[in-house]
Amino acid sequence: MRYELTKELETGNTMIDQEHKELFEAVNRLLDACSKGQGRSSMEEAIRFLAAYVDKHFAHEEQLQQKSGYSGMAAHKAFHAKYKKTLMEIVAQIPLADPSLADLGSLNKHVAVLVNHIRTEDKKLSAFLKNV
């Protein structure tokens, strides 16, 4: 399966939407590298990129919240920290040699959590940013 930023997931904030798109593409590249047996180095590369991109994107959102005085910042930031930690635990468990579909199950579940976060919390944030 491939993830894409559908209309329903757009928040209306250009930067956030663009970064969510890139984030989904990074997840897709990792899933591709796993499922097509592209080998260790391309999986490591995909994991490294995804981890770095998640960091960068969450930091951007937090900067926007900081600058605008967003009241939901503490909870949003806590979600980001926990999400990153779990993501790193999940990718660390994916065997680089010969990953199976089952190995990707927890990654897919965790991406679903992010999709839900985008649909609710990031939309709320973007709506707030529109009015500051």
Ligand SMILES: [Fe+2]
């Ligand atoms: Fe967020």
